[in-house]
Amino acid sequence: MSLVEVEEANPVMASAPIAPYNSSPLGNSSSPNASRESLKMEPLADVAMLPGEERVIDKDIIYICPFNAAVKGKVFITNYRLYFKNTDSEMPVTLDVPLGVISRVEKMGGASSRGENSYGLEITCKQLFAFLSQEKYEENGWNVYEAMEEYRRQGVPNSEWRVTFINKNYELCDTYPTILVVPYKATDEDLKRVATFRSRCRIPVLSWFHKENHAVIMRCSQPLVGMSGKRNKDDERYLDLIREANGTTKLTIYDARPNVNAVANKATGGGYEGDDAYQNAELVFLDIHNIHVMRESLKKLKDIVYPNVEESHWLSSLESTHWLEHIKLVLSGAIQVADKVSSGSSVVVHCSDGWDRTAQLTSLSMLMLDSYYRTLRGFQVLLEKEWIGFGHKFASRIGHGDKNHADQDRSPIFVQFIDCVWQMTKQFPTAFEFNERLLVVILDHLYSCRFGTFLYNCESARESNNVRAKTVSLWSSVNSDTSLYINPFYTPESSRVLYPVASMRHLELWVTYYIRWNPRIQHQQQSPVEQRYKELLVLRDQYLKKLEELQLSDSTPSSTHLTNSSTPNAATPNQHITHLQTPF
Numbered sequence: 406m407s408l409v410e411v412e413e414a415n416p417v418m419a420s421a422p423i424a425p426y427n428s429s430p431l432g433n434s435s436s437p438n439a440s441r442e443s444l445k446m447e448p449l450a451d452v453a454m455l456p457g458e459e460r461v462i463d464k465d466i467i468y469i470c471p472f473n474a475a476v477k478g479k480v481f482i483t484n485y486r487l488y489f490k491n492t493d494s495e496m497p498v499t500l501d502v503p504l505g506v507i508s509r510v511e512k513m514g515g516a517s518s519r520g521e522n523s524y525g526l527e528i529t530c531k532q533l534f535a536f537l538s539q540e541k542y543e544e545n546g547w548n549v550y551e552a553m554e555e556y557r558r559q560g561v562p563n564s565e566w567r568v569t570f571i572n573k574n575y576e577l578c579d580t581y582p583t584i585l586v587v588p589y590k591a592t593d594e595d596l597k598r599v600a601t602f603r604s605r606c607r608i609p610v611l612s613w614f615h616k617e618n619h620a621v622i623m624r625c626s627q628p629l630v631g632m633s634g635k636r637n638k639d640d641e642r643y644l645d646l647i648r649e650a651n652g653t654t655k656l657t658i659y660d661a662r663p664n665v666n667a668v669a670n671k672a673t674g675g676g677y678e679g680d681d682a683y684q685n686a687e688l689v690f691l692d693i694h695n696i697h698v699m700r701e702s703l704k705k706l707k708d709i710v711y712p713n714v715e716e717s718h719w720l721s722s723l724e725s726t727h728w729l730e731h732i733k734l735v736l737s738g739a740i741q742v743a744d745k746v747s748s749g750s751s752v753v754v755h756c757s758d759g760w761d762r763t764a765q766l767t768s769l770s771m772l773m774l775d776s777y778y779r780t781l782r783g784f785q786v787l788l789e790k791e792w793i794g795f796g797h798k799f800a801s802r803i804g805h806g807d808k809n810h811a812d813q814d815r816s817p818i819f820v821q822f823i824d825c826v827w828q829m830t831k832q833f834p835t836a837f838e839f840n841e842r843l844l845v846v847i848l849d850h851l852y853s854c855r856f857g858t859f860l861y862n863c864e865s866a867r868e869s870n871n872v873r874a875k876t877v878s879l880w881s882s883v884n885s886d887t888s889l890y891i892n893p894f895y896t897p898e899s900s901r902v903l904y905p906v907a908s909m910r911h912l913e914l915w916v917t918y919y920i921r922w923n924p925r926i927q928h929q930q931q932s933p934v935e936q937r938y939k940e941l942l943v944l945r946d947q948y949l950k951k952l953e954e955l956q957l958s959d960s961t962p963s964s965t966h967l968t969n970s971s972t973p974n975a976a977t978p979n980q981h982i983t984h985l986q987t988p989f
């Protein structure tokens with residue numbers, strides 16, 4: 406992170422905007438001089454303030470830029486962002502950083518320091534801006550996902566699967582949504598007994614139903630086997646009901662963890678489904694590492710791309726981060742799940758608690774199997790359902806509103822998932838209706854706290870904090886101008902299952918996200934092919950507009966008279982249409 410230094414006794418320090426690995430808004434203090442400073446603040450230059458955004462302070466500073474050395478300018482701080490613009494350079498240097506992106510800032514200098522860059526003053530974030538935002542949009546993004554509507558689209562409830570409202574008050578499981586789909590033959594009393602044997606009471610529930618072969622993807626947490634090897638007949642019978650629903654010979658249980666980790670979890674009361682207890686099931690370990698490993702991996706990646714890209718030993722440096730290796734394992738696991746379901750066998754997916762690696766695997770496999778989730782609206786539904794609804798711990802993993810930047814619960818699990826989606830869009834450039842820009846915007850607002858979409862750990866917490874009523878959904882903003890997020894090469898293929906190649910030779914570092922703040926990278930972000938395609942679309946629209954004008958002029962009485970008196974070889978409006986549209 407770069408530092409901001411000032412020429413006076415009370416300087417300000419901030420962090421440069423990089424792809425964050427554990428970013429969070431900090432603390433609950435602000436400048437004691439904020440009210441006095443606000444009286445003499447200059448307008449916030451070159452940036453439109455959001456409704457509800459207010460300036461707190463501005464200062465003349467020197468920003469130690471990793472790309473342009475020391476840069477003089479002015480920093481403006483609002484209740485949403487830190488904004489800096491240079492004043493002494495021909496090349497414009499700006500920072501526009503939501504406070505939620507700042508993980509921490511460090512005090513620098515002291516009484517013994519000398520010179521104009523002697524002191525630094527830490528900045529902390531006062532609140533979550535989402536609750537102060539007054540942005541208005543035509544569409545209410547909170548209505549994008551309706552659980553019953555989505556389950557009906559999949560083809561449930563039916564004779565094999567039923568909807569239960571046993572969790573309507575979050576009494577069965579406080580991290581699950583209120584609407585759950587379970588085997589038709591399982592009673593609510595069965596569910597209560599199964600919940601006692603699953604970590605955090607996260608019982609196996611349906612994520613996706615295959616309309617043709619009736620195979621399903623179920624998600625849950627680990628069984629509470631413990632060191633003594635406990636068994637639970639209700640849990641064993643429940644998994645048999647899942648298997649029997651479509652006549653699957655062997656139910657496949659995908660445990661996302663490495664085998665050794667699953668065994669180690671027995672010491673803390675967890676474990677896995679043993680062959681002796683679950684005789685009609687096959688257990689497969691997918692070797693995906695835990696949140697701590699992923700956090701350290703992204704830290705290493707950050708170190709080799711910021712502030713300077715490690716050019717001399719780039720390939721070995723990238724390999725040493727193991728980031729793409731982790732991406733490969735997640736994608737490989739999802740491919741196995743999708744392939745098994747596509748072949749007609751039902752699967753159960755879990756990790757330890759069922760809210761990190763489980764969400765990665767279920768959502769990626771559903772993206773491979775179901776083309777609806779590859780549309781702009783469908784992808785929003787997928788995130789709302791598998792991540793937000795089923796309790797991925799966004800608050801804990803990102804650290805919204807928590808100043809403890811060293812919290813061991815922080816981890817880039819959702820960032821990793823979006824990276825996997827990006828890898829798929831690169832391998833199948835015509836299969837996704839949305840473009841890379843949408844993925845970047847989602848990750849930006851994962852940290853920005855501008856919208857309420859990713860706040861809190863689960864549905865019950867969002868409900869108790871009245872998030873839907875008090876904040877704006879990210880999808881309200883996205884759907885207000887969908888043209889920004891549409892992939893011009895998209896070709897709908899409803900029945901196609903995508904199987905990406907999970908090989909190191911086919912995976913790439915997402916440069917336009919992880920290294921996008923490097924000035925050399927910024928000029929390369931737009932694909933020349935995509936840019937040319939957009940130019941052709943603009944040209945087409947211009948021709949069509951001209952065509953409409955010609956058609957209107959042809960429909961006037963004078964032009965009708967001229968047409969009737971013209972020679973047989975004169976071009977008709979239809980001929981004009983054919984000529985103008987042929988190149989497109």
